[in-house]
Amino acid sequence: MADARDREHAAAPSDPALRVQALESLLVEKGLVDRAAIDVLVDLYENKVGPRNGAQVVARAWIDPEFKRRLLADGTAAIAELGFSGQQGEKLTVVESTPSVHNVIVCTLCSCYPWPLLGLPPIWYKSSAYRARTVADPRGVLRELGLEVGNDVEVRVWDSNAASRYLVLPERPLGTETLGEAELAALVTRDAMLGVARVTLPRGDRS
Amino acid sequence: MNGIHDMGGMHGLGEIGYRRDDPAFHAAWEVRVHALVTALAAYGRWRALRPEIEAIPAAEYLRMSYYERWLAALTESIAKSGLAARAEIERGAASAGAQRSVPALTADTARTAALAAPRTELAIRVDPRFRVGQRVRGANLNTPTHTRMPRYTRGKVGVVERSRGVFALPDTDVYFGDPRPQHVYMVRFAARELWGDGASAHDAVYIDMWQDYLEPA
Numbered sequence: 001m002a003d004a005r006d007r008e009h010a011a012a013p014s015d016p017a018l019r020v021q022a023l024e025s026l027l028v029e030k031g032l033v034d035r036a037a038i039d040v041l042v043d044l045y046e047n048k049v050g051p052r053n054g055a056q057v058v059a060r061a062w063i064d065p066e067f068k069r070r071l072l073a074d075g076t077a078a079i080a081e082l083g084f085s086g087q088q089g090e091k092l093t094v095v096e097s098t099p100s101v102h103n104v105i106v107c108t109l110c111s112c113y114p115w116p117l118l119g120l121p122p123i124w125y126k127s128s129a130y131r132a133r134t135v136a137d138p139r140g141v142l143r144e145l146g147l148e149v150g151n152d153v154e155v156r157v158w159d160s161n162a163a164s165r166y167l168v169l170p171e172r173p174l175g176t177e178t179l180g181e182a183e184l185a186a187l188v189t190r191d192a193m194l195g196v197a198r199v200t201l202p203r204g205d206r207s
Numbered sequence: 208m209n210g211i212h213d214m215g216g217m218h219g220l221g222e223i224g225y226r227r228d229d230p231a232f233h234a235a236w237e238v239r240v241h242a243l244v245t246a247l248a249a250y251g252r253w254r255a256l257r258p259e260i261e262a263i264p265a266a267e268y269l270r271m272s273y274y275e276r277w278l279a280a281l282t283e284s285i286a287k288s289g290l291a292a293r294a295e296i297e298r299g300a301a302s303a304g305a306q307r308s309v310p311a312l313t314a315d316t317a318r319t320a321a322l323a324a325p326r327t328e329l330a331i332r333v334d335p336r337f338r339v340g341q342r343v344r345g346a347n348l349n350t351p352t353h354t355r356m357p358r359y360t361r362g363k364v365g366v367v368e369r370s371r372g373v374f375a376l377p378d379t380d381v382y383f384g385d386p387r388p389q390h391v392y393m394v395r396f397a398a399r400e401l402w403g404d405g406a407s408a409h410d411a412v413y414i415d416m417w418q419d420y421l422e423p424a
Contacts, residue, residue, distance in 0.1 A: 016275050017236040021300030024243060025280065029300065031307040032290055033246050036314035041242035068251040088247035108215030110257060122229035128220035128272045135412050136216040136402050145225045161355050162391050162415030163374055173387055176297055204385050
């Protein structure tokens with residue numbers, strides 16, 4: 001069933017798959033593009049770069065206060081210590097959510113997103129409605145996405161338009177004191193690092 | 208430009224369509240467009256696809272999916288830069304006797320190119336016009352071409368939180384014009400300053416802004 005979202009994200013006047021195929025063939029024929037290079041890039045964006053990178057950064061910050069200090073002071077340098085860099089990662093800025101401050105990320109002009117840490121953005125992040133509404137009504141958007149933020153908490157919206165790309169350092173959930181770095185990283189979701197969700201323990205593990 | 212892409216604060220744009228496990232790609236061709244953009248950017252014939260995306264007429268922009276916009280902008284950039292002729296793009300085949308290039312990226316260099324940290328911050332000294340803690344106002348700019356100043360900041364007063372370093376001004380630099388190196392500042396705007404008394408008194412929007420987008424308040 002076609003809902004508004006499917007219309008925005010899928011409707012096409014003509015088949016773009018065929019146009020891409022034709023364009024790629026032309027570029028290969030002209031020697032502008034090496035098909036093997038395209039395959040490497042496709043594999044990279046589809047399978048290699050993704051939110052597990054960001055989750056490692058978050059988990060490290062949770063267990064290593066000195067790393068966390070460096071991360072908040074200069075995100076790019078601290079993140080490079082873990083081996084992550086790349087396009088859209090020139091000036092990575094990590095913002096910490098606490099019991100009194102909640103951070104959420106958006107790009108109103110296009111779809112700026114910290115690729116090296118989260119991979120490429122999910123479809124909803126690029127939707128017109130998310131881009132339009134998050135700066136003006138963050139609490140309404142978060143509520144719609146299932147996250148209630150208390151009235152005493154300051155909501156900070158980061159409209160990432162310039163050279164910086166932002167990542168939220170979410171709050172570490174209670175009851176995770178005994179977990180190791182890898183176990184902590186497994187709890188951290190993409191949406192928590194965008195600030196539209198909290199990190200929670202799997203059902204059944206809550207203390 | 209005061210384009211449809213400058214969406215911050217608009218109403219009536221439909222549903223967010225949030226799904227927890229939403230994929231980055233909706234169809235297999237989308238990731239190939241993404242890869243083609245990376246591979247062709249390596250020629251340095253254009254600084255960004257954004258001006259071409261922003262030039263898509265508003266009604267079409269809203270009708271197109273995200274990667275359809277990328278495909279349209281990529282196709283336009285290829286034609287305008289002369290990497291391929293429009294007739295070749297329409298036919299999907301090279302013209303007879305067309306010169307053959309050497310690919311900018313190969314399987315060996317593609318990964319490194321995609322994972323290299325880009326450097327657009329300029330290592331030159333420019334005196335900052337504003338200092339941390341200073342009140343600034345979004346300038347009343349109605350640039351008809353590419354800019355990174357969202358219109359919701361126009362005329363609004365914020366506070367400089369920190370300097371982000373020196374960068375070329377995208378408004379001119381994206382067209383290979385005068386780069387106008389200048390400081391970029393992280394500016395905090397109170398939600399009520401931007402959106403009125405209906406907004407929460409605690410909340411704020413943070414945005415990095417080029418110096419030319421700001422004036423003292």
